[in-house]
Amino acid sequence: MALYDWLLALHLLAAGTLVSALVLYSVVIAAGRGLTLPSEVSRLFRLSRVGDVATGVGSVGVLVLGIWLAIDADEYQVWDGWIIAAIVLWALSMETGRRTGNVYNAARDRARALVAEGRDLPDPELGVLLRSSAGLAFHAATIVLVLALLVDMIYKPGA
Amino acid sequence: MSVLAAIRPDSWNFPLLVHVLGAVLLVGGLFTAVVAQFLGWRRQPSADTLAFGRVAFLSLLLVAFPAWWIMRVSAEWISRREGFDDVSSTPAWLDVGYITSEGGGLFLLVAIVLGGLGVRRLRRDGGETSALLRASTVLATIALLAYVVAVWAMAGKPD
Numbered sequence: 538m539a540l541y542d543w544l545l546a547l548h549l550l551a552a553g554t555l556v557s558a559l560v561l562y563s564v565v566i567a568a569g570r571g572l573t574l575p576s577e578v579s580r581l582f583r584l585s586r587v588g589d590v591a592t593g594v595g596s597v598g599v600l601v602l603g604i605w606l607a608i609d610a611d612e613y614q615v616w617d618g619w620i621i622a623a624i625v626l627w628a629l630s631m632e633t634g635r636r637t638g639n640v641y642n643a644a645r646d647r648a649r650a651l652v653a654e655g656r657d658l659p660d661p662e663l664g665v666l667l668r669s670s671a672g673l674a675f676h677a678a679t680i681v682l683v684l685a686l687l688v689d690m691i692y693k694p695g696a
Numbered sequence: 697m698s699v700l701a702a703i704r705p706d707s708w709n710f711p712l713l714v715h716v717l718g719a720v721l722l723v724g725g726l727f728t729a730v731v732a733q734f735l736g737w738r739r740q741p742s743a744d745t746l747a748f749g750r751v752a753f754l755s756l757l758l759v760a761f762p763a764w765w766i767m768r769v770s771a772e773w774i775s776r777r778e779g780f781d782d783v784s785s786t787p788a789w790l791d792v793g794y795i796t797s798e799g800g801g802l803f804l805l806v807a808i809v810l811g812g813l814g815v816r817r818l819r820r821d822g823g824e825t826s827a828l829l830r831a832s833t834v835l836a837t838i839a840l841l842a843y844v845v846a847v848w849a850m851a852g853k854p855d
Contacts (some may be wrong), residue, residue, distance in 0.1 A: 540853050546852035553723045560724030561731065564755055580747055587731045602700075607807075691713045691796055 544606045551598025552687075558591035566676055568642065569667045572657040578648035580665065585645070590657060592634065600627055618695045623686055630682035633675045640672030709808035711774040718766030719847065725759030726804070726840040728752075729811075735834035738826065746818045749775040749829045756836065765803050771797060789853040796846035800839040812818060 538544075565585050572578050584635075603623065607615045614620070644666035651660055706710075729752040736748025772795065780786055814828030 538854050542852040542854070546834040546848045549847055550844065553720050553844075554722040557727035560721065560755075560759060561728040563730050564751060564759070567750055568754075580744060581751070583735055583764040584728070584748075585730055591727070621844065640816070687716065687720075688713060691716065692709050 541606065542610050544602055548599065548602040549605055551595050551626065552659075552690075554591050555599055558588045558595055561585070561591070561674040562589040562637070562676065563616060563680070569641070569644065572667065573664065574657055575660060575663060577638065577658045577661060577693060579652050582645040583650065584639075584643070584671055589638075596627070596631060600624070603653065613696065619689055619693045622694075623689050626659050626686040626689060628673035628688065630679050633678040633682060637672055637675040637679060640666065640669050640675065644669075654692030675678075699825055708774060708777050711770050711777055715767060715770035715774050717761050718770055719769075719843070719850075721763035722760055722767050723843050723847065725744045725755050725761075725763055726836055726843065728841050729755040729760065729807075730833065730836050733811075733829065733836060736826075737830065737833060745826045745829065748820065749811065749815045749826065751842065752829075752836070753808070753815050756804065756808045756811055756832075764797075766802060768801065773788070786854065787853070789849045792849035793846055796842040796849075800842040800846070803835045803839040803842070807839065810835065837851055 556605060560661060561584060565588070568576060569581055572581060586673070603620075604615060605615045607617070607620050647663050647666060651657065651663065732748040732752040732755065736752070738745045738812045775781060775790070783798060787815035801827045814826055814832060817828060818826060
C-alpha cells in the first residue's frame with residue numbers, strides 16, 4: 538500500500554470513530570430522556586466518557602489526515618472548494634457538538650451532585666436538562682453537518 | 697488508487713454514499729454496544745449489568761442490525777455498478793469485505809440473540825449470572841474488530 542492508501546484508510550477509520558461517538562451520544566440522549574432517577578442518569582453518562590475520547594481522536598484524525606491527503610495527492614489542493622467546504626463543515630460540527638455537550642454535561646453534573654447529596658429521587662431540573670429541546674436541536678445539527686461532510690467527501694463537488 | 701478516486705464515475709457516488717453511511721453506522725452501533733457491555737461486565741449481577749446490557753442490546757438491535765443491511769445491500773449495488781459481478785477473480789480487498797461483512801453479520805446476529813436473552817433472564821430472575829451477556833460482548837467485540845479491518849481494506853485496497 539502506498540502512503541496515500543494508508544492515509545485514506547486512517548482518514549476513514551478516524552471518520553468511523555467520529556461517527557461512532559455520534560451514535561453513542563445519540564443512544565445516551567435517547568436513553569436519558571426516559572430516565573428519572575439521578576443514579577440511573579449518572580450511570581448512563583459513564584458511557585459518554587468513552588464518546589468524549591472517540592470524539593477527540595476522530596475529529597483531530599479526520600482533519601489532520603484529510604489535510605495531509607490533500608497535500609499528498611497531486612489532483613487535489615487544500616484550497617479546492619470542496620475541501621474548504623469540508624473544513625468549514627467540520628468546524629461548524631465541532632461548535633454544535635460543543636454546545637450539545639454543554640447541555641448534557643450539565644445534566645450529568647446535576648445527577649452526580651444529587652447522588653452525592655444522597656437525594657436519589659426524581660428532580661425537575663434534571664428532567665428539564667435531559668429533555669432539553671436545545672440540546673436535541675444542537676445534536677441534530679451536528680448529525681446533519683457530519684452527514685453533509687460525508688456527502689461532500691464522496692461527491693467532491695467541483696473536483 | 698488516488699487516480700481511481702479522481703476518475704470515479706458520478707453514477708457510483710450515491711451507492712457508495714449509502715454503503716459508507718451504512719458501514720459507519722454499523723461500526724457506531726457496535727462500538728456503543730461494546731462500550732456499554734464492557735461497562736456492565738461483572739462476575740455478579742448488578743444494576744450496572746442490567747442497565748448497560750439493555751443499552752447494548754438496543755444499540756445492536758436498533759442501530760447495528762439495520763445498518764448491517766444498509767451496508768450489505770449497498771455493497772452489492774456498488775459492486776454491480778463497478779462490474780465486479782462479471783469478473784472471474786475479484787480483488788483481495790473485495791474478498792476481505794465479503795468475508796468480514798458476512799462473518800461479522802453472523803456474529804452480530806448471535807450477539808443480539810444472546811444479549812436479548814441475557815437481559816431478559818437478568819430482569820426476570822435477578823440472581824442469574826450474566827454469562828449470556830458476556831458471550832454477547834465477546835461476539836460483538838469480534839464483529840467490531842472485523843469491521844475495522846474491513847474499513848481499512850475497503851479504503852486502502854491492499855493487493
